[in-house]
Structure formats: C-alpha cells, structure tokens
Amino acid sequence: MNPIAGYTALIAVSAATLLIGIYGLRFSRTTSDFYVASRSVRPWWNASAIGGEYLSAASFLGVAGLILVSxxxxxxxxVGYTAGYLxxxxxxxxxxxxxxxxxIPDFAETRLKSNLARTVTSFLVIAVGWLYIVPQLHGASLTITVATGLPGWVGAVVVVTVVVVTTMAGGMRSITFVQAFQYWLKLTAIAVPLVFIMLRLGSTGQDWAGDGAAFLTNGDNGNWYRNISLALALLLGTLGLPHVLVRFYTNPxxxxxxxxxxxxxxLLSAFYVFPTLYGVVGRTFAEDLASGSNADATVLLLPGRIFDGAASDALSALVVAGAFAAFLSTTSGLVVSVAGVLSQDFFGGSVNGFRRAALLSAVVPLIVAVATDSLALAGSVGLVFAFTASTLxxxxxxxxxxRGLTDIGAVVGMGVGTVLCGGAILTSALLNGPPPMLLQYPAAWTVPAAFTAMVLASRLTAHRKPSGIERILARLHVPEHH
Structure with a gap:
C-alpha cells in the first residue's frame, strides 16, 4: 500500500472526527448533554450512532480475517453480533x-436500592470498557503499520488522542454526531472497494466465487460446544455492553x-454482508494471509491484490479510512460510557469530572494495548462478550x-461470573500454546453458573428485596403517556 494514501486517509478521518466533535460542542451545555445528549436523540440518528460505535475492529477487520482462516x-x-440486538x-x-x-450502575442502584450493587456494577462496567478498548487499539496498531509502515503504537496513540479531544469537548452530544457520521463512512468504505473488486473479478471469468464458496462450506461444524458457547456469548453479551446500553438513555x-x-x-445486517464477502474473496486472492498473523489485514490488503496504481491507492485509502472510523467510533463510545461511570462515582458527576474521567478512561487501556500483543481481533472481542454475558x-x-432479585443476589452472581469467566480468560492468556476449548469459549458454563448463583443467593436473602418493588417494576414496564 502506498504510504501517502495511508497518511491521507488517516489525517482525513481524524480531522473530520475532530471537526464534527467540535461542532457538537455548540449543543453541549448541560450535564445531561454530556451524559445522555439531554435524552433528545431521534431513532434514525441514534441508530446510525449505535451502528457507528458497535461496528468495531472485530467487525470491520476481524470477521473477514476469521472467515479467511476458519x-x-x-x-x-x-450472525451473533446482529442477533444480539434482537x-x-x-x-x-x-x-x-x-x-x-x-x-448501568445508576440502574443497579435504582432497581436494587443498594450502594454495594452500584459499586460492584461500576467496577464491572469499567473493566468491560477497558477490555473492549484494547482490541480497538490493537486494530489501530495493525492498520497504521499496514497503511504507512509506522510503528504500531502510533496508531493507538492517534486513536486515543482524537477520542479524548472529541469526548472532552462535548461528551455524548458530540459523540452522537461523530458516530452517526462514522457508521455511514464505514459502510461506504467497506462496500465501495468490494463492489469494484467484484466487478473486476467478474470481468476475468475466473471461478473465484466457486473456490470461495467451497471453502466457506468447509468448516468444522461438528464442534457443537464451541458453536453453542460462542452463540451464547454473542447473544447475551450484547445485552450488557455499557457503550451500547448508554445509547438507549439518549432516546426520548x-x-x-x-x-x-x-x-x-x-443497519448491522446491511454492513455484515461485506466483511463476509471479503473473507470469501480473500480465500482465493490472499490465501497466504490465512497461515500468518495477518489475517485481520485481509480487508486492508485485498484492494492492492486486485488493482494497481491509482485505483489500488484510492480503494486502499478508503478502506483504511473506514477501519480508523471503526476504531475511533467504538473507542469513543466506550470512553463515554466508562467516563460516565467514573465521573458519577469518583469525580462528583460534574462536566469537569466527566472530562477528567474521559482522560483516565482512555489512557489506561492505551498503556495495556502498547504493552501487549494482539490476539485475533474477533476472538479477543468474543471473550469480552463472554465476560459481559457472565456478569452484567x-x-x-x-x-x-x-421481582425476586436482591442486592446480595446480584453481587454474588456478578462475582461468580467475574471469577469464573475472568479466570478462564486469564488462564487462556497465560498458557503456552492454544488453550483448551472450555477456556477458549467459556460462556457455555460461566453464564449458567452466574444466573444460578444470582437466583440462589437472592432466594436465600429474600428479606432484602427492596421496598416498593412493584412500583419500580411498573416504571420499567408500563409505557409512557405523552
């Protein structure tokens, strides 16, 4: 890839993100603007923003890489990422x-009338947010190395810098504008090069589609444990993602x-067609990537394998721009959700507290990302989903x-999920060689264990059910009247 094309894409996306974020500052005046955009974001706008922040490094790069390999x-x-939204x-x-x-900690406190439940939930939201930011920064490191030849840490630093500036400038209100723009940029950036690639391949007469389709049906579908565990992690993990849930607080x-x-x-269904097809095409034209550590770079490298000269540079630059939009939008959503919790619980809940919390929310995972090597992007994000499905x-x-949930029940259940799933993730990371399937895909046993512990502990502490539980549940389930 021509480094000039890479630099151009990187600078253009970063500049557009900063400009839109600063534009959003004009509308961010109150604490409510910073945390939930004053609960005034309309469905189409909000859906675009959710699509922007949800389609992360794992979606833009990792899915194609996994399909190439597996x-x-x-x-x-x-399928799991999309069905989780259902x-x-x-x-x-x-x-x-x-x-x-x-x-989410506000919800825990409101529902359970307990500071202890709030505190435990706060620590879990921060842990999930940081665990999820690290793969985004690994993706940025990979992309900047492929696109420009610069050391990987530069990509991580660029993402964190842009995210911190836009988040501190206007909080949730700014980030909503930024993420909605970035969804449509990502869709364009992944779809347009693929359309040109398909047209070029269609004109060659080569049966690449037959080769790719044969490979695609060639999976190890006999491993039912892995498939069930992964499906459970992705379906239930979506329900607890703090950066996704905080978006629903912005609806009227x-x-x-x-x-x-x-x-x-x-929006998600439309997007995921494209990385899937990249994986299929990559099997024919970039098969060498499957055996190395560069499978996650399939989407970035494929235009250069099919085209030469200016066409290669233009399409590669567009893909790099989309990839950086993915890292920026997901990281910004996570930073907003983690900063919301940190500032409410530790910095007094003010706008200045939010800004200090945003800086802390981004710097900690940056240190971790620079100090660690990347796993396969989709695989590492899958583990975060398993952790969230087992805790929040x-x-x-x-x-x-x-109605029977108690604060002690919630804390015990979240603790069991944290110990079991967190232990499985840590053990997997520390083992030499590939970990056993039970540790690599822990959700099938950690999620039922967490639910069971939560129900049993609640039954044993039934006297701690919060007073006014009927009123609390009525508020959650009775539609509003305008």
Missing part, C-alpha cells in the same frame, strides 16, 4: 430507557428506544424481569 465456522460472529430489542431496550438512569422514550433497535438491526447481563435481565 470458513463457515466464523459466520457465528456476524435480544436487546425484546428484553432490554425499552425498560432501560424507562428506568431514567444515566448509566421507550417506544423510540425500540424503534431505534429495529433500525439498528437493519444476568443482573440486567433478572433486574428487569424478576
């Missing part, structure tokens, strides 16, 4: 909006939260739908 087995990722629509979106909370009401989720399902998801689902 064939049909990797289709669980785009679960969100059915079980969580409207009640979360009606709860009136700013953050529960009905618009549901409408937003429906639109998101459409049970508290949210039982908190919304079961």
């Amino acid at each position: 064939g049909a087995d990797a289709l669980w990722f785009p 679960m969100l629509l059915l079980f969580v979106a409207a009640p979360m909006r009606r709860s009136g909370a700013y953050t 009401d529960g009905a618009s939260a549901r409408r937003t989720t429906l639109i998101v399902l459409g 998801c049970p508290m949210l689902l039982l908190g919304i739908w079961w």
Whole structure:
C-alpha cells in the first residue's frame, strides 16, 4: 500500500472526527448533554450512532480475517453480533430507557436500592470498557503499520488522542454526531472497494466465487460446544455492553428506544454482508494471509491484490479510512460510557469530572494495548462478550424481569461470573500454546453458573428485596403517556 494514501486517509478521518466533535460542542451545555445528549436523540440518528460505535475492529477487520482462516465456522460472529440486538430489542431496550438512569450502575442502584450493587456494577462496567478498548487499539496498531509502515503504537496513540479531544469537548452530544457520521463512512468504505473488486473479478471469468464458496462450506461444524458457547456469548453479551446500553438513555422514550433497535438491526445486517464477502474473496486472492498473523489485514490488503496504481491507492485509502472510523467510533463510545461511570462515582458527576474521567478512561487501556500483543481481533472481542454475558447481563435481565432479585443476589452472581469467566480468560492468556476449548469459549458454563448463583443467593436473602418493588417494576414496564 502506498504510504501517502495511508497518511491521507488517516489525517482525513481524524480531522473530520475532530471537526464534527467540535461542532457538537455548540449543543453541549448541560450535564445531561454530556451524559445522555439531554435524552433528545431521534431513532434514525441514534441508530446510525449505535451502528457507528458497535461496528468495531472485530467487525470491520476481524470477521473477514476469521472467515479467511476458519470458513463457515466464523459466520457465528456476524450472525451473533446482529442477533444480539434482537435480544436487546425484546428484553432490554425499552425498560432501560424507562428506568431514567444515566448509566448501568445508576440502574443497579435504582432497581436494587443498594450502594454495594452500584459499586460492584461500576467496577464491572469499567473493566468491560477497558477490555473492549484494547482490541480497538490493537486494530489501530495493525492498520497504521499496514497503511504507512509506522510503528504500531502510533496508531493507538492517534486513536486515543482524537477520542479524548472529541469526548472532552462535548461528551455524548458530540459523540452522537461523530458516530452517526462514522457508521455511514464505514459502510461506504467497506462496500465501495468490494463492489469494484467484484466487478473486476467478474470481468476475468475466473471461478473465484466457486473456490470461495467451497471453502466457506468447509468448516468444522461438528464442534457443537464451541458453536453453542460462542452463540451464547454473542447473544447475551450484547445485552450488557455499557457503550451500547448508554445509547438507549439518549432516546426520548421507550417506544423510540425500540424503534431505534429495529433500525439498528437493519443497519448491522446491511454492513455484515461485506466483511463476509471479503473473507470469501480473500480465500482465493490472499490465501497466504490465512497461515500468518495477518489475517485481520485481509480487508486492508485485498484492494492492492486486485488493482494497481491509482485505483489500488484510492480503494486502499478508503478502506483504511473506514477501519480508523471503526476504531475511533467504538473507542469513543466506550470512553463515554466508562467516563460516565467514573465521573458519577469518583469525580462528583460534574462536566469537569466527566472530562477528567474521559482522560483516565482512555489512557489506561492505551498503556495495556502498547504493552501487549494482539490476539485475533474477533476472538479477543468474543471473550469480552463472554465476560459481559457472565456478569452484567444476568443482573440486567433478572433486574428487569424478576421481582425476586436482591442486592446480595446480584453481587454474588456478578462475582461468580467475574471469577469464573475472568479466570478462564486469564488462564487462556497465560498458557503456552492454544488453550483448551472450555477456556477458549467459556460462556457455555460461566453464564449458567452466574444466573444460578444470582437466583440462589437472592432466594436465600429474600428479606432484602427492596421496598416498593412493584412500583419500580411498573416504571420499567408500563409505557409512557405523552
């Protein structure tokens, strides 16, 4: 790839992000603007912003890389990422909006009337946010190395710098403008080069589609444990992602939260067609990437394999721009959600507290990302989903739908999920060689364990059910009247 094209794409996306973020500052005046954009974001605008922040490094780069390496087995990722939103629509979106909370810890405190439950939830939201930011920064490191030849850490530093400036400038209001723009940029950046690639390949008469399709059906579909565990992690993990849930607090009401989720399902489904096809095409034209550590670079490198000269540079630059938009939008959403929790719990909840928290929220994962090597992007994000499904998801689902949940039950369940799933992730990271399947895909046993512990501990502490539970649940489930 021509480094000039890479630099141009990087500078253009960063500059556009900063300009839109600063434009958003004109509308960010109050604390409510910073945390939830004053709960005034309309469904289409909000859905674009959710699509912007949800389609991360794993979606833009990792899915194509996994399909290149694993064939049909990797289709669980785009299917699971999208189906998770269906679960969100059915079980969580409207009640979360009606709860009136700013953050997930706010919800825990409102529902369970407990400072202890709030504190534990706060630490988990921060942990999930930081775990999720690290793969974005690894993706930025990979992209900047492929696009410009610069050392990887430069990409991570650029992403963190741009995100901190836009977040500190205007909080959630600015980030909403930025992320909505970045969804459409990502869709354009991944779709347009692929259309040109398909047209070029169609004119050659080569049966690349047959080769790719044969490979795609060649997965190891016999591993039922892995498939079930991965599906469980992706479906339930989406329900507890703090940067996704905080978006529903920005809708005017529960009905618009549901409408937003429906639109998101459409936007995600449209997007995931493209990385899947990149993986199929890559199997024929970039097969060498499957055996190395560069599978995640398939989307970045494919235009250069098919085209020469100016066409190669232009299409490669567009893909690099889309990739950086993915890192920036997801990281900014995570920084806003983590900063919201940090500032509410540790910095007094003011606008200045939010800005200090935003800086801290971005710098800690930057240090971790620079100090560690990247796993396969989609795989590492899959582990974050498993962790979220084992911790925050049970508290949210039982908190919304079961009147028997107590604060001690919630804390015990989240603790069991943290120890089991966190232990599996740590052990996997420390082992030499590939970890056993039970540790690599822990959700199948850690999620049921967390739910079971939460229910049993709540039963044993039934006397701690919060007073006024009927009123709290009515608020979550009765539609608003205007």
